[in-house]
Amino acid sequence: MTAAGPLSGIxxxxxxxxxxxPFACMVLADLGADVIRVERCGSDGGGALAVPSGVLDRGQRSVAVNLKDPAGVEAVLRLVETADVLVEGFRPGVAERLGVGPAECAERNPGVVYGRMxxxxxxxPLAHSAGHDINYIALAGALEPIGRPGERPIPPLNLLGDFAGGGFLLVIGILAALQERQSSGKGQVVDAAMVDGAALLTSFVHALHAxxxxxxxxxxxVLDGGAAFYDTYECADGRYVAVGCVEPQFYAVLLERLGLSENDLPQQYDLDAAAELKAALGxxxxxxxxxxxxxxFNGSDACVSPVLSPWEAHRNAHNASRGTFVEIDGVPQPAPAPRFSRTQPPTPQMAPRVGEHTDVLLAEVGYSPEQITALHDRGAVD
Structure with missing residues (x-):
């Protein structure tokens, strides 16, 4: 698979x-990397939270392998010999038991960057415990501040742990390790933990608290809904706008556009009177x-935006003008980001079928047609 993105050749x-x-690998693929997704034999690519449209594995290639068969493990290690990066999301120790841990991969390819999510x-103490986004951000101190006074914390979807604190952290670690490899010639293990990443995202809150x-x-x-000038407001149709006019000059534009006078209202930063100010704005x-x-408010400096659903955002005029969203295989979805002046990646291709590229990829790493047939016959690959 050829690509024009900045990670072309990786x-x-x-x-x-x-x-x-998978989100981390989608980002790497979006940026031009040749991502080979190793899936289980007999898998339909799904699971408890399967995504039928395959957004997270867009632009990739798929090989179906039985990692419980030594021949399947050998096939993966042969692929590793040609790779720059391996990414796995097992609990600690599972990859080692399967025979595709860091030591086995480094033995085949000392330069491989081994990403662990x-x-x-x-x-x-919790390394081997089960958990999900809500557990990781709770432990990191990122969940507790989110919510209304006197109410329980509200999980912000699974954005802070899984994707911002997890997937993006892994991408950053992989890119940093690839950069370091240019001088050392050696790969290394990148330990990306969602607790660590979610904690990192609270750096600004720690600074404010200190x-x-x-x-x-x-x-x-001010930033958690306690201030009237940084909150959401219900409109006549039951939908919402977001107000974020932190600076006084922007707050002045908000009041002018709403037909309100600052002289008739509580002071902007008086959080003790925020309820009264919210009532007036609301x-x-x-x-x-x-x-x-x-x-x-369009085009003004009042810092007011419509609160759009994910299914509306792609129709917004600004997003449409920038191509912030694309449609792949009939599914609207976010476009690759960020933008590049010389090596802008193309629109990703639709996600592959499970095992769609098994034979091609095995041939690329030196398996003969007869050997590929033998692997299929024994159930080591699909």
């Missing part, structure tokens, strides 16, 4: 898993629909 072997590691990391600018009560701070927002307000 080969990634992904041992198929769910959510964060877990929730709790490769060591520590400066006395963050109170520990949920929903009582009463005005209730007089028109979300889209009417979006048109009214």
């Amino acid at each position: 080969r990634v072997i992904e041992i198929a898993s769910l959510a964060p590691a 877990t929730g709790f990391g490769q060591d520590g 400066s006395g600018l963050w109170m520990e009560g949920r929903g009582t701070n 009463a005005v927002f209730q007089t028109r629909s979300r889209d009417d307000w979006a048109d009214h």
Whole structure:
């Protein structure tokens, strides 16, 4: 598979898993890497949270392998010999038991970067425990501040742990290890834990707290919904707008556009009077629909935006003009990002069928047609 992105020429072997590691590999594929997804024989690519449209494995190639068969393990190690990166999302120790751990891969290819995606990391008391995004961000201190005063914390989908604190952290680690390899010639293990990544995302909150600018009560701070000028408001049609006019000059534009006078309202940064200010702003927002307000504020510095669903966002004029979303195989989805001036990646191809490229990939690493047939016959590959 050829690509024009900045990672063109980089080969990634992904041992198929769910959510964060596939997201990381999607990003690498979007940027031009040749990502080979190793899936289980007999798998339909699904699972408890299967994504039928295959967004996370777009632009990749698929080989179906039985990792419980030594011949299947050998096939994966042969692929590793040609790769720059291997990514796995097993619990600690599983890859080693299967025979595709860091030592086995480094023996075949000393330069391979071995990316490990877990929730709790490769060591520590919880390393072998089960968990999901909500558990990791809870432990990292990223969940507790999210919610309204006096109410329970609200999980922000699975964005903070799985994708921002997990998948993106793994991508950063892999790219850093590839850069270091240019001078050392050696690969290394990248231990990307979602707890670590989610904790890293709270750096700004820690800075505010250390400066006395963050109170520990949920929903009582400037950026967590405690301030009237940084919150969402319901409109006449039951939909919402987001208001984020932190700076006084932008807040002044908001009031002017709403027909309100600052002299008749509590002071902008008086959080003790935020409820009164919210009531005043909310009463005005209730007089028109979300889209009417979006048109009214469009192009202004009031920092007001319509709260769009994921299924509306691709129709927004700004997003459409930038190509922020693309349609692949009939499914609207986010386009590759960021943008590059010289090596902009093409629109990704649709996700492959499980095992679609098994024979081609085995041939690429030196298996003869007779050997490939033998692997199929014994059930080592599909």
